[in-house]
Amino acid sequence: MPRQPRLGGPLLARFDRYMLSQLMVLFGFFALVLVSVYWVNRAVVLFDRLIADGHSAGVFLEFTALSLPKVIGLVMPMAAFAAAVYVTNKLSNDSELTVVQATGFSPWRIARPVVAFGILLILAMSIITHFLIPASLAQLRMREIEISGSVSARLLREGVFLHPTSGVTFYIGDITAEGELQNIFLSDRRSENRAVTYTADSGFLMRDENGPKLVMLRGMAQSLNRKSERLTTTTFEDFSYDISAFIQTDNGLLRRLEHVPTLELLTRPSAVGAETNNTVARVLDEAHGRFQQPLLCLVAALIGFSALMVGGFSRFGVGRQIVGAIFLLVIVKLVESAVTDPVRSSPDMWPLVYAPTVIGLTISLILLHLAARPFRRPRRTAQEASA
Structure with a gap:
């Protein structure tokens, strides 16, 4: 068996x-x-x-x-x-x-x-x-x-109106192969008393010991006093603008x-x-x-x-x-x-x-x-x- x-x-x-x-x-x-x-x-x-x-x-x-x-x-x-x-x-x-x-x-x-x-x-x-x-x-x-903290990812976008932070509008018409920014528009309305609008033919980004900067060439700055409603216009050959506030770095732990x-x-x-x-x-x-x-x-x-x-x-x-x-x-x-x-x-x-x-x-x-x-x-x- x-x-x-x-x-x-x-x-x-x-x-x-x-x-x-x-x-x-x-x-x-x-x-x-x-x-x-x-x-x-x-x-x-x-x-x-x-x-x-x-x-x-x-x-x-x-x-x-x-x-x-x-x-x-x-x-x-x-x-x-x-x-x-x-x-x-x-x-x-x-x-x-x-x-x-x-x-x-x-x-x-x-x-x-x-x-x-x-x-x-x-x-x-x-x-x-x-x-x-x-x-x-x-x-x-x-x-x-x-x-x-990436500057290029947040700002270097062609043909798009960007709002990197509250009260700021940024626009780049074109970016050349050499990295030059063309047809720049920047509106800064963060101040309660003044609104400033920058336009420039060209520019580029750079970084120094104080953080990233936007250098604009051959442009104009229009400053509007909100209280007196007085507009001031200034032309410039080159102008450096601090954009470190646009980069939303995480300062937490x-x-x-x-x-x-x-x-x-x-x-x-x-x-x-x-x-x-x-x-x-x-x-x-x-x-x-x-x-x-x-x-x-x-x-x-x-x-x-x-x-x-x-x-x-x-x-x-x-x-x-x-x-x-x-x-x-x-x-x-x-x-x-x-x-x-x-x-x-x-x-x-x-x-x-x-x-x-x-x-x-x-x-x-x-x-x-x-x-x-x-x-x-x-x-x-x-x-x-x-x-």
């Missing part, structure tokens, strides 16, 4: 690999879809802001690439939940779970590949939250500072809290808080949040799996179980929002950061317990049935 596979032997390991492969494939699909949706929304905003300021498509692609790690970190728990729900529903509809349970596998045992799936996502997500996101955001911040490495957040919370203008409680919240976020991948996968296991097989489908799983996931996110203010108000409250994980795992354990020992109504006696 052929030897029957032993419980816990090759058959079980084969099923684990099969279910895990299904989870990984579907996770990749849902992650790709969600990242694409978030990326498109982000790309539209970046496109309007960067291209409108005269930056090239290369700068746009660089900014969108640097924002991808944060987007991936946001969608991974949702993709894990969607993959767990889809795979569990598929195995149930194909009667594969029924066959496996008939061989003696309990819901606790079937959950093993789901746990392995969650652990793999925790490892991948940890790399993203602890290394990729801080590094990408720091690089993005540096590029934003460089871009905000170079390094923000989300740029700091996790080890530094944990070992030097007071120094990091002083550098980034944050409290110690906020620093600890950021540090432990980077550990908490990967754990949500495991929580989301287990909730999606265990909620569907409670319902069992039904010819009416598992729509109610899916809605219930989404509701439970919303509860976990509500807990995450509820503990944010207490954690950021006191440095001693940082353990509350992990409350969503604890509650989510507790919910999953309760659901698996109910799936393993389902509540059944007592059968009615024959006398009750005939009544």
